[in-house]
Amino acid sequence: MSCEKMETRILAYVDGRLKEAERAEVQKHLDGCAACRVRVNEFRAVTDLLDELPVMEPSGAFNARVHALIAAEPRKRIGWFAWFTPSPRIAFVASMLLLLTVWLGSRQGPEPLIAPEALPVVENADYDVISSFAPLSDLSQVPDDDANDNDASQPQQPQQM
């Protein structure tokens, strides 16, 4: 074992936390390395020195202050909302459904019931809607032939004024 490898083992050796096989390996290195032996002894001395520091007692008011902090904690909020939503999951689903409903309801814009292609093409661009509803008296020029009265199935022809 090299001195470098000792770095991660030396404290565990001092602490007595090494497993037997590793402890033996470290011991073998120490037997042949004065520098590491010195280091081990000095590390042991340091841990002993750290033991000389006294233990502090918390102040007399310590526990009371902890109790005061805990007493000052807000109680669990039970708002009106909680009545409707027994669980966060339900609240989430409900709010998503609500959003969906609002979105569907807000959709506007003309939707042609008949596709534009299905509508008959009107040749006369000056198609006059009003004149197409000319009084019946104007129809006298046109032979009133009931037998040929199949206009209903045919597109309206603009009346020539």
Place this chain on the structure above:
Amino acid sequence: MTVTRSDVQLMLDVKAGDQQSFELLLQRYRTPLVNFLYRMVRNREQAEDLAQEVFLRVYRAREDYEPSAKFTTWLFRIATNLALNSVRDHRYQKLETSLDAPIVADAEQGDERTMEVADKHPDIEQHLVEEARKKMIRHAIEKLPEKQRAAVLLHKYQELDYAEISKILRCSESALKSLLFRAYETLRVELAPLVASSVKH
């Protein structure tokens, strides 16, 4: 015969609403926490404030508590995080006098109290020597970089194993062992006069 409940069992009982179990945890860990935090932040008042904050956080987390790690790992992780933040953010003034100043009794400084009641030192010189040694040791720990300091304190005074300390400091075990090695290397140099007198080469 009363059975001493484990930390985990006590915490689970706190989770179930038992206030008395919280009191037992408070009694069990208030001294180790205050001491650890005091060695970290070097201000007694701040150390107590931070220790109280640790217990408050434990209380707040009670309903979500799951014993996935050792209780002390969780507890000291909270404490270490608070201490490291405090050291980095506040840089608290050291209360101790410098080593050159006249040495006064700890009780007058209000810096530390030992557990002995009304120390009686027939040998004043011996007392002064002991106080000087303690100051030197405290100073050496304080000079360590925060993470090395935390590692030494957790290793030495809380006697936590390497796995636990590495979880608390969020590093690998080998990184922790290197951290401790560097810390002890520094300490043996800083405390050389005291080390030399106690070590036979």
